Amino acid sequence: MNRQIIQVIPGIATSDGAGVRLRRSLGGHHRQRLAPFLMLDEFSSNDPNDYVAGFPAHPHRGFETVTYMLEGHMLHEDHLGNRGHLKSGGVQWMTAGRGIIHSEMPQQESGVMRGFQLWINLPAREKMKPAGYQDIQDASIPRFHLPHGGLIKVIAGRCQSSNGTVIQGPIHGLSTEPLFFDIHLSSDEVFSHPVPSSHHSFIYVYEGDLSIGDQAQQAPRQAALILGEGDQVTMQSGANGAKAIWLAAKPLYEPIVQHGPFVMNTQEEIMQAITDYQQNRLTTP
Template identity: 35%
Template sequence: MKRIHEFGGGLDPFLMLDELRASADDAHIGGVPPHPHRGIQTLTYIIHGGLTHEDHLSHRSTIYPGDAQWMHTGHGMIHSEMPLTDENGLLAFQLWLNLPATEKMSTPTYRDVRHAQMPTLAVDNGQLVALGGQWQTHAGSINGPLDALAGNGGVSHLTLAAKGEIELKIAATTLCAYVFQGALNCGGETASAGELIRFSAGDSLRLTTSEGAQALLLAGEPHHEPIAHYGPFVMNTRAELDQALRDYRDGTFTQSPPTS
């Protein structure tokens, strides 16, 4: 597992990105047994292999290459995640998005999205697949089916062949690309596989590649709120973290909070 995170707010509204890899013959691939979350959303996207999700609300689903799972934890979700390999092994990503203070104690929910539900936009020697948010180029625009990502978030999967390029028309305050195959060029600089790029402000973005590349593109608007983080909980204050721990220990974690 390769972890990239910015719990201090530097990538607001994004908190963490995990890249999960295993070979096809890995006999020791592990999973994550039931555990709690509060105050975040998670988005899991599969390139190779699969992942089975189960939670306390009786959701159970397995996703495969090209599919995604989205979880809005709100005031409390307890779930497990068990990865699977196929002939290509496992390659998957899990993204955490921070919920604004007004939604941290909201009702939890879950959905999965199959690859066939995700629109694809052809670009020069490549394609852009939209998981969530709006993505626009000179060739047109597409909207991903995950339309409730925190911070007006957008996530897409860019694939470029050799000498491919894309010019996005986008003005998101937070705009990033995580390169996981090949190398991307932007503004005279190159990012190789395993590197995350944070782009400066603007209304357009041109990405090119010489030999080919794949990347996750992330766009969103920051909450500009205090971040208090402890393990699977992300709240705004230490007192709220302490309350989450008490709720989990006394068995009331998944109960809806009283209305004022």
Template identity: 40%
Template structure:
């Protein structure tokens, strides 16, 4: 077994998207190889309705998959396939845009005006970029939750973990998407297949992730799995942790516990031509998509 080194920790940055939604972006529109197959991750958390109610009106997607996970409030959605509905707390929507889809998402807060959710973009390989669009809407009650003896709780949204399988399937990136809570003071190790790229996103509490290397400025050392390894201090809220290669991630929860998403997927390792919500392999394919948007042929007829 080998511990994954912590390559980087950084705070998500405030930005604005859609028709004026205030959110925090952990990564996106920078280096698409950094967390391949994942392209973008947004945290849309707000308790001021004026900062999110205008939402994300009709917009196109091609060549990617979008994963929306709601923690608080609701999101009304619809698309050009005729799907429509409402995501509530704990629900997940996984949309395979494929050859092209028009989509809208309109967040609404809970009774107190609070709204919280995440959106992740996963790339599609060139062989699937023009596949037929597909849509999966999963209710919270369908998502398995595993609780360990020490109180660690894992919600298995996608992939297999601790003997449970998430309800979302058939995803090109072969991802694992886990919502994890580790209680105060507990140290926990999680296994991840070596071939996957992996990151964590901390959104509640605080803790520290073990690091197999010995970078300058590390303040603490902890005993992990019988070996001395470095532990990096970490503030917690809205923090992205990017891991290197290995098959284990270890976290030491702080005094209030720590809750984070642990996400991994198989890298695609293909060229990326990217403009907004359209991601192709070449500039020619990207230009073709933009022409189709202009002339009204972007949505492909069903076969």
């Protein structure tokens, strides 16, 4: 059964970090979420005033952050000594675990800075595990080419073609079993793919025109399009093609308590995270 759009969460203009302008859909109004996804931001500007101040050093605990850079160049540094250049087409997948302090700073003073940041919750049993970081360059992300000119970048999970070929993305083996595709469709092209019926799923269209499901529901741009039940997703582009990210993951049926960059299961755990940060114990056992 093909999944249909059951909710549209428009991106709301806001700012974060030291004043980076962006659009927040998931995690925005009343913190609308789709477990295990906590937040989705899109940043896109050719005006350096919108991004040059970047995201100076700040803490996280209890979840994973994923930054996908469509265009631009940022430098990641953290307290573990990791230092990675996030360039066009690349992905930074960071597990905050019990604690990490990092920065993401633009390495350009002109041109386009464009991409997404996604927050994915961790199950309670993993919230205090050691922090980790993966820096994935564009060349290391496998592509699957569609018969009519489109392509799929497989960032997380597995992509399966109609002839049975399977492509594994660089991110796999996580508890929430995430699927993360960047989908580029040519004119009037159809893409269908199975998805576990247990997973929550959404689509975010960032270019062109796209319709979803058997009823060809028109997909608004710059909004998180929450999909209903089913074991398959089908989408079709319009005459000018379309680009979208598609995400799915296993939900966590656990309480969520968030205070800024900390996401835990109880208020007591949040207070402990704040105390640990204030006393320089956030990142140590």
